[in-house]
Amino acid sequence: MKEGDLLEKLKNAIVEGDPHKAIEIMNECIKLGINSKEILNKAIVKGAEVAGNLYEKEEFFLADLLMTGDALNAATEILMNSLNEKSEIQSKGKILIGTAEGDVHDIGKSLVISLLQGQGYDIVDLGSDVPPEEFLRKAKEINPVIIGISGLMTMSISKMQETVNLLKNENIPSRIIVGGGILSKESCEMIGADDFAKDGWEGVKKINNLIKI
Amino acid sequence: MGHDWVGSVNRIFRTISGSKRIDKVPFLAFAGEQMICRVTGKTVRELYSSPKIYANAIIQTFEFLNADSINVPSAYAGPSEGLAFAEANNRLDVIKWFDYQTLMVKQGEICKTEEDIEKLEIPDHGKNNLWKNSLEAAKLINEKTQFPQVISLSIWSVVQELRGIEAYKDMRRDPELLLKLCERIYESQMDIYENWLEIVGMPPNVFIAGYSFNKHMMSFPDAMKYEGQFIKRMMKKINVPFMLHNCGTSPYIDEVFKEIDFIAINGSHPLDIEFWIDFKKRFPKVTIIGANIDVSRELLTGTPSDVEEKVKENILNLAPGGRYICCPVCSLPWGVPIPNILAIPRAIEKYGHYPINTLD
Numbered sequence: 001m002k003e004g005d006l007l008e009k010l011k012n013a014i015v016e017g018d019p020h021k022a023i024e025i026m027n028e029c030i031k032l033g034i035n036s037k038e039i040l041n042k043a044i045v046k047g048a049e050v051a052g053n054l055y056e057k058e059e060f061f062l063a064d065l066l067m068t069g070d071a072l073n074a075a076t077e078i079l080m081n082s083l084n085e086k087s088e089i090q091s092k093g094k095i096l097i098g099t100a101e102g103d104v105h106d107i108g109k110s111l112v113i114s115l116l117q118g119q120g121y122d123i124v125d126l127g128s129d130v131p132p133e134e135f136l137r138k139a140k141e142i143n144p145v146i147i148g149i150s151g152l153m154t155m156s157i158s159k160m161q162e163t164v165n166l167l168k169n170e171n172i173p174s175r176i177i178v179g180g181g182i183l184s185k186e187s188c189e190m191i192g193a194d195d196f197a198k199d200g201w202e203g204v205k206k207i208n209n210l211i212k213i
Numbered sequence: 214m215g216h217d218w219v220g221s222v223n224r225i226f227r228t229i230s231g232s233k234r235i236d237k238v239p240f241l242a243f244a245g246e247q248m249i250c251r252v253t254g255k256t257v258r259e260l261y262s263s264p265k266i267y268a269n270a271i272i273q274t275f276e277f278l279n280a281d282s283i284n285v286p287s288a289y290a291g292p293s294e295g296l297a298f299a300e301a302n303n304r305l306d307v308i309k310w311f312d313y314q315t316l317m318v319k320q321g322e323i324c325k326t327e328e329d330i331e332k333l334e335i336p337d338h339g340k341n342n343l344w345k346n347s348l349e350a351a352k353l354i355n356e357k358t359q360f361p362q363v364i365s366l367s368i369w370s371v372v373q374e375l376r377g378i379e380a381y382k383d384m385r386r387d388p389e390l391l392l393k394l395c396e397r398i399y400e401s402q403m404d405i406y407e408n409w410l411e412i413v414g415m416p417p418n419v420f421i422a423g424y425s426f427n428k429h430m431m432s433f434p435d436a437m438k439y440e441g442q443f444i445k446r447m448m449k450k451i452n453v454p455f456m457l458h459n460c461g462t463s464p465y466i467d468e469v470f471k472e473i474d475f476i477a478i479n480g481s482h483p484l485d486i487e488f489w490i491d492f493k494k495r496f497p498k499v500t501i502i503g504a505n506i507d508v509s510r511e512l513l514t515g516t517p518s519d520v521e522e523k524v525k526e527n528i529l530n531l532a533p534g535g536r537y538i539c540c541p542v543c544s545l546p547w548g549v550p551i552p553n554i555l556a557i558p559r560a561i562e563k564y565g566h567y568p569i570n571t572l573d
Contacts, residue, residue, distance in 0.1 A: 017385065061431045063384040070382070104309055104317040110378045128319070129309060154508050155247055155314060158548035181429065181462045184507070186514040198462055199429045 003034050007043040010075065014047030015054075017067025019074040026078045036079055044075055045119050052115075052201050062111065065201060069114030076118045091122045093145035093211055096138055096174070098126030100159040105152035108179055111200030112148065116207060132163035139172045146207055147172070149193070150179045157182065161191040168192065175210045179203045218358040221281035226361075226417065228538055229454075229477060229500050238532050238565035240558050241479075241502055241540040242280040246287065248545045249274045250313040257311060261287070261342075264349030271354060278545075279558035283358055286544075288347040288409075289365035290402060290422065292316050295374040296343055297336035298323055298401070314547070321377020327387075330376075330394050335401045338408040348412040355413060364409050364416040365458075366447060368440045369425035371398045384435055391439060399443045406451060418476075419447065419455045426469050427461030433468045444473055456502070460543035470496055481507040481542035490530050493537075500536040503527075506557075508541050512549050517556035524560035532569045539565065 001009075006029055013021040029039055051068040054060035060068075097113060099106055106128045113123050124142055126134060139147060147167065149160050160178050167176065178193040179200075188196035195210060197203035224239040246257050252274040253260075260267045267285070275283040287293045295318030299305050307322040324330050338344040351362040372380050376394055383391035409416060425431060425440040448455055456477035457469060464480055478492075479502035489504040504527055506512070511519040524539060531537040539561055545554060 058428060058432075061435070062429065063381040063431060063435070066378065066381050067385050102311060102314060104319050106320055107373070107378045107381070129317075153546070154513075154544060155546035155548070157509060157513065157546065161548075182509045184510050187509045190514045 001028075003032065003038075006032070006034070007039065010039070010043035011047040011050065014044060014068055014071045014075060015050045017051075017064060017069075017071050019071045022071040022075040023078060026075045030078065030082045036083060039079055040076075040120060044072055044079070048072055048115050048119055048204075052204065055201050062107075062200070065111055066114065069111060069118065072118030073114060076120075090120075092120045094122045094124065094142055095146045095148060095207065096124050096126065096135070096142060096144040097148040097150070098130035098135060099128035100149050100151040100156040100163065101129055101131045102159055103151045103153050103156045104128040106150070108152070108181075108200045108203070109148075109150040112150075112179065112203045112207070115200070115204045121207075132159070132166045135163050136166050136170055136172065139167060139174060140170075144174050146210055147174045147176045148179060148203065148207065149176065152180055152182065154182050156180065157187050157191060160193070164192040177203065177206055177210060216276040216279075218283075218360055221283075222358075222360050224281050225538065228535060229418070229456075231498065231500075231536055233535060235535060235567055237567060238528055238561050238569075239281040239538045240279065240561055241282040241538050242275065242278050242554070242557075243540075243542070243544045244271075244274050244278060244280070244286065245544040246315040247313060247547050248278075249286070251547065252277050256313060257315065261346055264346045264353055267346060267350040268353035268357065271350065272357060278554060281538075283354055283360050284363060284365075285347050285351045285354065287315065287343060288351050288362075289420075290367040290371055290405065292318055292374075293343050293347060294336075294367075294371050294401065294405075295323070297338060297341045298333075298371075298375060300341055301334040301336040302329075318374045320374055321379055324375040324394060325379070327390055330390060330397070333375075333394070333397050335397060335404060338401075338405050339411070344405070344408065345412075348408060351409075351413045361417045362413055363418045363420050363456075364406065364413075365420040365422060366402045366405065367422035367424065368395055368398050368402065368443045369436075370422050371401070372439065373424070381431075384431065384439070388438075395439050395443060399446065402443075402447065403450065406447075416451075416453060418453055419451055420458055420479075421447075421455055421475070422458050423469070424459065424461060426457075426459050426465045428463040428465065429461065433465050436465065437472060441469070441473060448474070456500075458543075466492065467495070470499065476500060477502050477538075479503055479540060479542065481505055484510075486526055486530055489527075493531060493534075497534075498536070500538060501531055502538040502540045503542055504531055504537075506539070506541040508543060508545060508549060512541055512553050513546075515553065517552045517559075520553045520556040521560040521563070524557055525564045528561070528564045528569060532565060532567075535567075
């Protein structure tokens with residue numbers, strides 16, 4: 001099979017959210033010695049994009065995106081293990097992510113992590129119910145490009161604001177995005193974040209945009 | 214002067230039934246544990262410690278807010294149901310308690326594996342302390358205010374608590390397993406209902422927290438499969454009118470109302486008031502409890518005047534003809550300034566007395 005066809009098949013397996021098929025095709029790609037950057041950009045990142053577009057058109061739903069995330073991560077793991085030098089594919093940047101203190105919901109956050117990890121970002125997940133001080137401590141330690149604070153409940157807004165204030169007062173230079181269905185332009189401004197996303201896929205897109213800026 | 218609960222009961226239930234004998238637009242508020250703690254200064258554990266303390270604190274809070282509605286926040290299939298399942302399955306380690314807000318369940322821990330679902334024990338709500346106290350508190354509120362307590366049930370919010378993110382993956386890889394879990398949760402909801410009947414009495418309505426009816430989360434056929442069909446079964450068993458609560462930001466509204474016979478919709482999205490004006494025309498017998506007063510907007514970031522304008526917009530557009538209850542959605546969180554909340558009943562007093570003329 002031609003390289004292009006194989007990458008197309010891998011992309012489709014990712015869009016379809018079939019981790020087994022993705023692993024099988026990925027192993028074939030490795031065996032054929034296909035350039036890792038080609039695999040990442042033409043199959044893995046592209047697959048996530050196609051799935052995301054289908055989600056925007058309401059042809060895909062959260063379940064489909066999560067399955068895409070599983071296939072994407074299965075493929076990426078093989079790709080990374082196959083590299084002699086991990087630096088062959090440069091990390092797109094470190095992202096620190098967690099759910100605001102007092103909130104334990106993590107479905108949206110898990111989707112964001114799943115889709116970003118497979119696209120070459122280094123993700124540090126602080127988990128849920130994360131105090132502002134913990135965001136600060138970890139930000140100082142790893143110097144992330146982006147800090148993502150997630151929350152499902154309206155009451156998370158005040159904790160997000162507290163966290164952003166603390167990070168800014170301590171001169172953390174990272175860009176901050178907050179995520180959750182409860183957020184609005186007004187509440188994002190009140191929180192003091194650089195941007196906000198109402199769902200997981202929007203979060204992925206906005207993080208990609210924030211990193212480009 | 215004390216709160217006129219009899220007036221409130223008439224206002225709310227006459228509005229829902231479509232009666233024209235209403236003095237003014239009712240105000241329905243969602244005051245969760247956070248708001249009750251804020252008003253009374255008590256911690257959540259203090260509230261939950263006895264039905265009497267809890268009921269009095271709830272009454273104090275709703276009267277302070279000048280609301281026409283009153284309910285026990287923990288008597289709903291949210292975190293309390295997670296706690297009941299955690300206790301029944303020896304997983305209290307997944308419960309996170311807070312001083313001034315409701316407890317939470319770490320999502321996806323109780324039903325992490327297929328085996329967990331197979332062996333899932335249904336809670337006995339009559340024996341669970343929090344449920345017992347919540348139901349007793351509901352009974353006391355019934356007695357003290359004469360406001361008949363509405364039971365709140367749900368399927369999907371409990372699925373998310375028990376199974377977490379895996380529930381969504383199950384939709385694609387093992388729908389039968391997910392349906393099995395939904396079935397168990399349905400059984401548990403019916404146990405809540407049985408206990409409610411025994412302790413509180415027959416509810417006037419069922420308030421369904423239908424979180425699955427949200428485009429961000431799943432397709433409409435999936436929402437019907439994993440929640441809608443169970444609601445239809447509840448309707449057959451519990452012979453009182455059902456209302457739908459959906460605080461999602463991209464809800465299926467038309468779709469649901471064509472499929473399920475709810476008598477009221479409680480939500481804040483879409484935010485476009487035109488949608489709600491049109492909805493009222495298309496579903497004239499459905500009471501709107503809302504409509505676009507979102508707690509994360511004017512209430513949180515605006516001024517009392519902003520809130521007043523929003524309430525006025527809702528009243529003038531949706532109250533003429535009745536079947537409209539003013540309600541910010543959803544639960545009033547810690548950060549919302551109290552003057553903004555109190556601006557709602559004030560605005561109702563100003564603009565919400567019947568007869569209210571249509572704008573056009």
